[in-house]
Amino acid sequence: MTLGVSEAPSPNDGLPAEHLAETAEAKQIEGRSLGKIAFARLRRDKIAIISAVVILLIIAVALLAPLIVKLNGFPPDQFNKLDADGNPLLNTRDGGIPIGGLFGSGSSAEHWLGVEPQNGRDVFSRLVYGTRVSLLVALGGTIIAVVLGTVIGMVAGYFGGWVDTLLSRLMDIMLSFPSLLFVMALTPVIASRGQDLLGIPDDNKLRMGVLMFVLGFFGWAYLARIVRGQTLSLREREFVEAARSLGAGPGYVIFKQLLPNLLPTLLVYTTLLIPGNITAEAALSFLGVGIKEPTASWGRMISDASDWIESNPLYLFFPGMALFITVLAFNLLGDSVRDALDPRAGRG
Amino acid sequence: MGRYLIRRLLQAALVLAVISAITFFLFWATPANPALLICGKNCDTETVAQVNATYGFDDPLIVQYGNYMEGLVSPAGRTIGSEGNERECAWPCFGESYQNGIPVWDSISDAFPSTLWLAVGAAVLWLVSGVMLGLIAALRKGKFIDKFSVGLSLFGVSFPTIVFGYLLLFLFIVKLQWIPFPDTANAALFTVGPVKWLQFYILPWITLALVFAALYTRLTRANMIDTMNEDYIRTARAKGLDERTVVFKHGLRSALTPIITIFGLDVGGLLGGAVITEQIYSITGLGKFSIDSVLANDLPAIMGVVLFAAIFVVVANIIVDVLYAVIDPRVRLS
Numbered sequence: 060m061t062l063g064v065s066e067a068p069s070p071n072d073g074l075p076a077e078h079l080a081e082t083a084e085a086k087q088i089e090g091r092s093l094g095k096i097a098f099a100r101l102r103r104d105k106i107a108i109i110s111a112v113v114i115l116l117i118i119a120v121a122l123l124a125p126l127i128v129k130l131n132g133f134p135p136d137q138f139n140k141l142d143a144d145g146n147p148l149l150n151t152r153d154g155g156i157p158i159g160g161l162f163g164s165g166s167s168a169e170h171w172l173g174v175e176p177q178n179g180r181d182v183f184s185r186l187v188y189g190t191r192v193s194l195l196v197a198l199g200g201t202i203i204a205v206v207l208g209t210v211i212g213m214v215a216g217y218f219g220g221w222v223d224t225l226l227s228r229l230m231d232i233m234l235s236f237p238s239l240l241f242v243m244a245l246t247p248v249i250a251s252r253g254q255d256l257l258g259i260p261d262d263n264k265l266r267m268g269v270l271m272f273v274l275g276f277f278g279w280a281y282l283a284r285i286v287r288g289q290t291l292s293l294r295e296r297e298f299v300e301a302a303r304s305l306g307a308g309p310g311y312v313i314f315k316q317l318l319p320n321l322l323p324t325l326l327v328y329t330t331l332l333i334p335g336n337i338t339a340e341a342a343l344s345f346l347g348v349g350i351k352e353p354t355a356s357w358g359r360m361i362s363d364a365s366d367w368i369e370s371n372p373l374y375l376f377f378p379g380m381a382l383f384i385t386v387l388a389f390n391l392l393g394d395s396v397r398d399a400l401d402p403r404a405g406r407g
Numbered sequence: 408m409g410r411y412l413i414r415r416l417l418q419a420a421l422v423l424a425v426i427s428a429i430t431f432f433l434f435w436a437t438p439a440n441p442a443l444l445i446c447g448k449n450c451d452t453e454t455v456a457q458v459n460a461t462y463g464f465d466d467p468l469i470v471q472y473g474n475y476m477e478g479l480v481s482p483a484g485r486t487i488g489s490e491g492n493e494r495e496c497a498w499p500c501f502g503e504s505y506q507n508g509i510p511v512w513d514s515i516s517d518a519f520p521s522t523l524w525l526a527v528g529a530a531v532l533w534l535v536s537g538v539m540l541g542l543i544a545a546l547r548k549g550k551f552i553d554k555f556s557v558g559l560s561l562f563g564v565s566f567p568t569i570v571f572g573y574l575l576l577f578l579f580i581v582k583l584q585w586i587p588f589p590d591t592a593n594a595a596l597f598t599v600g601p602v603k604w605l606q607f608y609i610l611p612w613i614t615l616a617l618v619f620a621a622l623y624t625r626l627t628r629a630n631m632i633d634t635m636n637e638d639y640i641r642t643a644r645a646k647g648l649d650e651r652t653v654v655f656k657h658g659l660r661s662a663l664t665p666i667i668t669i670f671g672l673d674v675g676g677l678l679g680g681a682v683i684t685e686q687i688y689s690i691t692g693l694g695k696f697s698i699d700s701v702l703a704n705d706l707p708a709i710m711g712v713v714l715f716a717a718i719f720v721v722v723a724n725i726i727v728d729v730l731y732a733v734i735d736p737r738v739r740l741s
Contacts, residue, residue: 235675236720240680240712240716247704248434341569342682342683345683346682348701386567
């Protein structure tokens with residue numbers, strides 16, 4: 060998926076944030092940093108606030124998963140055959156579809172979102188635990204991608220020459236390839252290599268690590284291209300020249316002068332990378348190369364539920380909606396952050 | 408132009424060689440012995456030795472890679488199998504499947520037409536809808552229709568394909584029953600007739616097109632707004648040209664240039680298989696073939712599909728670069 064390739068121009072278009080913020084804001088307010096201005100703008104943006112609240116809720120669910128599941132008392136991996144009164148939950152003669160509930164989902168006061176056909180595992184508990192997997196993998200992959208993208212982009216932009224040529228070609232190649240196909244083909248290979256090299260079993264802990272690594276490794280190129288462009292123009296600015304003429308080394312320039320000016324960009328693209336990685340993790344687990352049984356993940360749940368779409372559509376609806384709402388919230392917040400950090404945006 | 412093309416083709420060959428080497432060594436260097444994969448669970452040392460000889464796993468990796476590439480480069484293909492049991496593998500030889508012994512190239516060429524129809528249909532859909540929506544939004548900037556299309560595109564970008572695909576499938580196939588359930592048999596236009604063919608492909612097209620349509624709407628809108636603020640648009644208006652000429656001949660034409668680049672790359676990428684859409688609708692295209700091969704650990708099949716997809720991407724890159732120079736007079740090929 061090439062999400063991001065056709066994004067609108069980067070927030071600052073190469074000019075350092077400080078400078079633009081100054082020109083745009085100096086007339087009205089003086090002495091406010093871009094961060095403060097952006098935060099003030101965000102607080103007035105209803106969509107941003109709603110999506111931030113939704114995201115915080117999702118993160119809370121992920122962190123508190125064991126506590127939340129205690130509320131209904133069904134661990135996500137437990138096979139439930141009978142309800143509290145001893146009546147069967149599943150119709151064993153009919154392929155194991157749940158008995159009763161909304162749209163044949165088997166939902167009840169005990170099993171709020173119904174039970175899984177055949178196994179009788181609680182859908183609510185699995186959904187809650189699936190949030191953990193989705194967020195953890197997506198965040199891990201995003202962090203790897205941002206670190207790689209920042210380092211490679213800055214190296215290419217700062218040193219230039221053949222280093223830049225080589226790295227830029229690498230970015231082009233990484234960007235133009237259909238990464239899902241490669242990720243899909245490589246995930247099992249890397250998992251089995253990791254198993255042999257590290258001597259740990261190919262369980263879902265290893266799988267999650269592999270997914271983070273693969274998503275990060277295939278996700279850095281777009282960010283690197285943006286960082287490279289901004290570094291190229293920042294490098295030529297007077298304050299960098301001044302520092303250099305006073306004897307500052309590349310370490311000082313990169314960490315003290317370039318990196319702070321790149322932070323707004325990094326913030327925006329981090330927020331926009333997360334939803335892409337959440338989708339990718341779900342897609343891989345859906346295809347059967349990501350998280351495996353018995354660990355719950357949204358993608359796996361969708362894949363399992365697709366066999367029951369006729370008799371029990373709600374089973375597919377819940378993980379689908381969870382995925383959609385999470386991705387939408389991150390995308391909306393990312394867009395709002397970008398608008399708030401864009402000094403050219405009209406209002407102050 | 409000719410020299411540029413030759414240079415690009417050489418570059419492309421180099422890129423493909425690098426990709427093939429990297430993927431080959433990544434896949435084949437797995438310590439898990441491929442011979443064990445082939446002969447299954449009840450396997451004695453003798454059978455393993457036999458399998459090793461048949462598939463050439465005894466040779467050093469570099470020799471195996473050389474043999475593999477020979478089958479792709481030499482017009483005569485190559486011979487596979489051990490002594491006494493040799494088979495000709497005609498060009499282009501991607502080897503034989505470990506699962507069932509079918510030449511990988513046969514499977515790829517069988518699966519490709521479905522993927523091609525899927526990708527082309529979806530591409531037409533998203534290009535037309537994305538550009539139209541983006542154009543209208545840009546021309547009515549700030550009005551209701553603009554906000555509507557911006558919101559719609561944000562919604563579309565956020566709709567994961569697995570969710571959207573199953574939503575359509577549930578709505579139109581299960582609930583409303585407007586379209587029959589997709590059977591695994593592939594619908595070829597000339598055998599099933601246009602009505603059944605359309606029924607087979609319409610939902611997959613929409614599923615695949617959604618995300619792209621949303622991205623193209625955003626892109627067209629942004630480019631068009633930038634272009635309409637250019638000086639030459641004011642000049643065109645000042646000359647007294649009517650608005651339609653200004654918008655379509657002067658504005659849209661230049662706003663579309665970057666979109667054509669991305670369009671070429673997107674379509675090129677999809678020709679390697681639209682894995683998720685094919686999986687949802689049970690279309691036996693390249694995407695389904697590749698995921699089935701991955702799940703079965705069928706190395707030659709995975710390798711073949713990855714290389715095949717890479718060829719499309721590299722070729723699409725060249726076509727896009729050349730097209731860019733033809734459309735945009737400011738770009739000169741040197």
